[in-house]
Amino acid sequence: MLRIFNQRILLLVISFLTSLQSTKVLSEWKKCGDQECETAMSRVQATTDYLGPDCRYLNFKTGEEIMVYSKLSRKNENLWTGSKGKDFGYFPKNAVKVEEVFVAEEVEVLTKETDFLCLHGDKYNFE
Numbered sequence: 722m723l724r725i726f727n728q729r730i731l732l733l734v735i736s737f738l739t740s741l742q743s744t745k746v747l748s749e750w751k752k753c754g755d756q757e758c759e760t761a762m763s764r765v766q767a768t769t770d771y772l773g774p775d776c777r778y779l780n781f782k783t784g785e786e787i788m789v790y791s792k793l794s795r796k797n798e799n800l801w802t803g804s805k806g807k808d809f810g811y812f813p814k815n816a817v818k819v820e821e822v823f824v825a826e827e828v829e830v831l832t833k834e835t836d837f838l839c840l841h842g843d844k845y846n847f848e
Contacts, residue, residue, distance in 0.1 A: 745777075747800060747811065748793035751832050754824035758802075762824045763789045765803070765817035776839035779803060779810035787817060794829055802836075 754760035767781045781787060787803040792814070800811045 745837050746832065746834070747777075747837060748795060748797040749832055750794045750796070750829055751791045751802070751836070752794045752827040752829050753791045754827065756828060756830060758791045758830065760824060761788045761790060762792070762822070762827070763819050764821040764823070765789055765801075766820050767816060768818050769816050771812055771816045773810060773812065777810055777837060779805060779808055779812045781805055781812070781816075786820070787812070792827070793832075 751758065754762040765787050767783050767785045767787065770782050771778075772780050779787065785805055787805045789801050789803040791802040792798070793800045793802075793811075799813055799815065801814045801817075802811055803809070
């Protein structure tokens with residue numbers, strides 16, 4: 722009986738957090754190098770230090786290289802998504818300069834709710 726109660730509470734919490742998280746969608750569309758956004762689009766270099774407002778953002782220092790995998794489009798075109806080492810997140814496009822372009826033709830796809838969740842280690846962090 723206690724196990725069923727705990728499972729119901731967990732489902733309720735997940736449902737509540739999911740509804741809260743959906744209000745944090747940064748854009749409904751993004752541009753990628755392929756339909757799955759798995760192909761690196763370009764390599765950029767940081768032109769300034771950047772510290773993001775939360776765990777969805779990629780922090781970096783001037784001169785560091787970042788691989789770009791997607792660019793938010795339509796509603797919020799100033800944020801790109803990329804990785805530096807094993808860190809991954811959003812950053813402002815005006816904080817970097819493009820060093821090398823790998824994909825000339827971009828594909829616009831819908832974002833997913835999971836695009837805007839924080840990931841720490843092997844689990845999602847709902848804020």
